[in-house]
Amino acid sequence: xxxxxEIKRLExxxxxxxxxxxxxxxxxxxxxxxxxxxxxxxxxxxxxxxIEHHCDQGLGITVYFGQRKGSASTTDFSQESLKxxxxxxxxxARYTSEDSFAGLPEKELLATEFPDLELNHPWSISTDEAIAxxxxxxxxxxxxxxxxxxxxxxxxxxxxxxxxxxxSLGFLHGYASTRHSLSCSVLAQRGDSMQRDYWYTVSRNSAxxxxxxxxxxxxxxxxxxxxxxxxxxxxxxxxxxxxxxASGLLGSLIGAISGGNLYRKSSFLLGALDTQIFPExxxxxxxxYLRGALGSAAYDGEGVAxxxxxxxxxxxxxxxxxxxxxxxxxxxxxxxxxxxxxxLTITPGTFDYQEMLKQINTGLxxxxxxxxxxxxxxxxxxxxxxxxxVENGEIQYPVEEITIAGNLKDMFKNIIAVGNDxxxxxxxxxxxxxxxxxxxxxx
Amino acid sequence: xxxxxxxxxxxxMPAGIQDGDIEKIMNRLLSSSVDAADIYFQSSHTESWxxxxxxxxxxxxxxxxxxxxxxxxxEKTGFAYSDRIELPVLLEAANNVKAIVRQGQNAQVGLVKAxxxxxxxxxxxxxxxxxxxxxxxxxxxxxxxTRQLDRRIEExxxxxxxxxxxxxxxxxxxxxxxxxxxxxxxNVTVIVKDNSRREQGSMGGGGRSDYSYFIEQDRALxxxxxxxxxxxxxxxxxxxxxxxMTVVLGPGWPGILLHEAIGHGLEGDFNRxxxxxxxGRVGERVASGLCTVVDxxxxxxxxxxxxxxxxxxxxxxxxxxxxxxxxGYMQDKLNARLMGVKPTGNGRxxxxxxxxxxxxxxxxxLAGSHNPEEIIKSVKKGLYAKNFAGGQVDITSxxxxxxxxxxxxxxxxxxxxxxxxxxxxxxxxxxxxxxSMVGTDxxxxxxxxxxxxxxxxxxVGVGQPTLKIDGLTVGGTSV
Numbered sequence: 001x002x003x004x005x006e007i008k009r010l011e012x013x014x015x016x017x018x019x020x021x022x023x024x025x026x027x028x029x030x031x032x033x034x035x036x037x038x039x040x041x042x043x044x045x046x047x048x049x050x051i052e053h054h055c056d057q058g059l060g061i062t063v064y065f066g067q068r069k070g071s072a073s074t075t076d077f078s079q080e081s082l083k084x085x086x087x088x089x090x091x092x093a094r095y096t097s098e099d100s101f102a103g104l105p106e107k108e109l110l111a112t113e114f115p116d117l118e119l120n121h122p123w124s125i126s127t128d129e130a131i132a133x134x135x136x137x138x139x140x141x142x143x144x145x146x147x148x149x150x151x152x153x154x155x156x157x158x159x160x161x162x163x164x165x166x167x168s169l170g171f172l173h174g175y176a177s178t179r180h181s182l183s184c185s186v187l188a189q190r191g192d193s194m195q196r197d198y199w200y201t202v203s204r205n206s207a208x209x210x211x212x213x214x215x216x217x218x219x220x221x222x223x224x225x226x227x228x229x230x231x232x233x234x235x236x237x238x239x240x241x242x243x244x245x246a247s248g249l250l251g252s253l254i255g256a257i258s259g260g261n262l263y264r265k266s267s268f269l270l271g272a273l274d275t276q277i278f279p280e281x282x283x284x285x286x287x288x289y290l291r292g293a294l295g296s297a298a299y300d301g302e303g304v305a306x307x308x309x310x311x312x313x314x315x316x317x318x319x320x321x322x323x324x325x326x327x328x329x330x331x332x333x334x335x336x337x338x339x340x341x342x343x344l345t346i347t348p349g350t351f352d353y354q355e356m357l358k359q360i361n362t363g364l365x366x367x368x369x370x371x372x373x374x375x376x377x378x379x380x381x382x383x384x385x386x387x388x389x390v391e392n393g394e395i396q397y398p399v400e401e402i403t404i405a406g407n408l409k410d411m412f413k414n415i416i417a418v419g420n421d422x423x424x425x426x427x428x429x430x431x432x433x434x435x436x437x438x439x440x441x442x443x
Numbered sequence: 444x445x446x447x448x449x450x451x452x453x454x455x456m457p458a459g460i461q462d463g464d465i466e467k468i469m470n471r472l473l474s475s476s477v478d479a480a481d482i483y484f485q486s487s488h489t490e491s492w493x494x495x496x497x498x499x500x501x502x503x504x505x506x507x508x509x510x511x512x513x514x515x516x517x518e519k520t521g522f523a524y525s526d527r528i529e530l531p532v533l534l535e536a537a538n539n540v541k542a543i544v545r546q547g548q549n550a551q552v553g554l555v556k557a558x559x560x561x562x563x564x565x566x567x568x569x570x571x572x573x574x575x576x577x578x579x580x581x582x583x584x585x586x587x588x589t590r591q592l593d594r595r596i597e598e599x600x601x602x603x604x605x606x607x608x609x610x611x612x613x614x615x616x617x618x619x620x621x622x623x624x625x626x627x628x629x630n631v632t633v634i635v636k637d638n639s640r641r642e643q644g645s646m647g648g649g650g651r652s653d654y655s656y657f658i659e660q661d662r663a664l665x666x667x668x669x670x671x672x673x674x675x676x677x678x679x680x681x682x683x684x685x686x687x688m689t690v691v692l693g694p695g696w697p698g699i700l701l702h703e704a705i706g707h708g709l710e711g712d713f714n715r716x717x718x719x720x721x722x723g724r725v726g727e728r729v730a731s732g733l734c735t736v737v738d739x740x741x742x743x744x745x746x747x748x749x750x751x752x753x754x755x756x757x758x759x760x761x762x763x764x765x766x767x768x769x770x771g772y773m774q775d776k777l778n779a780r781l782m783g784v785k786p787t788g789n790g791r792x793x794x795x796x797x798x799x800x801x802x803x804x805x806x807x808x809l810a811g812s813h814n815p816e817e818i819i820k821s822v823k824k825g826l827y828a829k830n831f832a833g834g835q836v837d838i839t840s841x842x843x844x845x846x847x848x849x850x851x852x853x854x855x856x857x858x859x860x861x862x863x864x865x866x867x868x869x870x871x872x873x874x875x876x877x878x879s880m881v882g883t884d885x886x887x888x889x890x891x892x893x894x895x896x897x898x899x900x901x902x903v904g905v906g907q908p909t910l911k912i913d914g915l916t917v918g919g920t921s922v
Contacts, residue, residue, distance in 0.1 A: 053523035071503035075526040088504040095575045097498035196839035234686040371844035372833045373866045380864035382918045384844030403866045403918020441685035441918040
């Protein structure tokens, strides 16, 4: 109930901002705000290390004078500051150019239905309880094996916030959401070899978090298995991206089919709509209405209704990822993706993790990627990697200090299998992905 | 001191906070078992302008302000912050923070001004250094002159950003220090097309100055020329080789190698905790005798420079590696105290909403004795990396990676073909031991670096002379 009142109050703030913009002569305006409270505690070597109380707020407004626009934002919600923020935005709009593509979304695309997506699950955890959880998690990691030599600690984070957005077409909506996580990072040492790795669990509902002991054990296992890694000789071989690294591949896909990169002609998938970019068995869709999921939302950053839809089916690119502006630049309609995608999901295959290893037969399992090394304009891909060398479907030894390279266009086409070992911790949901052949550079 | 009054005017006066209120908050924070406490006030105004597709497409103005309060006892830290600079809010924050210290009684402190310290940039507001019309005119001029440079140019994107930030930090000893930090940045990106091939090039710069920086020495126009040059080189570039080879790094921005491979591993927090590949190695040889590396926050007007850090410690020039021997780490107050050394002016935070950590300022390698041409001439087969995109490091294993945005093959002592998509990977503690030649041509980068650590971004500088590394893994596609 308290939430409802607070949302109402913040909706009024947004309405005041929009009214003020109108008063100052803007022909249209859109505004958004967020307010968030949170607690983070970290325990290290069995004792509390930091306690952080978070309290954030911010609001932003974009005003239009015909086809000219200006934006401003502030962390100060006082009446005086709101007025100043609006006038700063209006002042900027005097200097920007007429842009025939600029403006609010088409009214008929705005969301009108707001189902409860079950995003708000406050966690009534005291600071002492959070500390106890973090210690339990770290203890499980440190006591897992004698070679766990040091720790960067375990953390418990809980955040609760409200977001409101509105525009001068009459859209005004706010909702509350929560996000909780537990993470652990430890070091393993054997002789001169020292390695660090981590594990985390995140959810909108604390009841869905992995147990602290499991998180700690996984962090320890992951650090231990990396000890005494070696480089590889330069070669070509099959590469299996673990589920947590495979999401980055799909992230590159989204980058390449995002309106901003397309209208700037800086995408390697320019003009690829309705063409085969993956093998036929690949299906990728967006699921904005999953209950309680991290990427769920009934509307995007502009108030445009999100849709459950296919982005790739039978390996064919069916749709781009567009905001209002980029859609207009491309003579298309917004796909409800201002601010990104919502629970992007690749349909899992039939193999689990062990069976995926068998599918590699001999090749590289990648569990960590480093550096940028992705060129959106031409698809060139070359990144630092660490993982494991696999022979006959069995892990042989850890590998580090190598790079893996290819071109994303070829890599997408040469996917052999997608696992059912899906990582649900992010906005991109995928199992492990096996690519037939990539270039490995090493010693 | 003038600075202190300016910061009071910018942050405290609008909020109606007096020095006596700061004393009240500090006294709430302090107890007999607190080792350190601080209150950090910040107010920043930033603006950005973007020209794209031949029009002034976007402009924004942002105001961020708030305060963070911290209490430290041993290795324990309590921290709270708020966007609202109001006495009751900050007193409550102090109560929350104090919970980290379970016993002890309140202490009393009165505010005193910190001693004077040298300033390494002018006390100016860059946002006011040009009128909005003049900012727009500058963008238009850079855009149109850049566009005319080559018929293959498809798109030119020019951005201009400026920040005017005031900070004020009160410490548990009652000292009050302040800083006013200007920061400007301009960037030009061009997309070129030849037949069906598209490539891009990008160049920018800036520093702790005002917008006149870009007009002086025609810097802004030079960024445009350089972006076009890089894009055209990339149009001709072949696939990069793969494997271990001799790598020559050009001067200036490639110093990002030092930042990633060495710099992060020498930050005090990792070393105090023993999680860095460099932990416990002070006094040991970690580089060839040709290498001397410093972190220097005192360079006038540089992007990474600080008159005082975010804990009020005056900036320093810290020798990290001298003639190949590890001399020391970069420290904030917490880690310096726990390691029994002095803070080095490296305590930095992204904003009032983040805890300070040991961070780099301007990190560079001093010049050596080799003529850069002589260095290239000495390589039979290898890679010359002239420009880089970004990099990353794993502090514990020491493995680092970074991506070349402009690179060439070296064949028989000569730079030959351009290659694209080369990623370099290596091991921080080894890489400098493989440095066999150091050039006379020390250059600092043009002022574009932003460093991320634990989710916090801060502006930094890097630099180096031409360097020859005997054996680094190059991750190209051509096997």
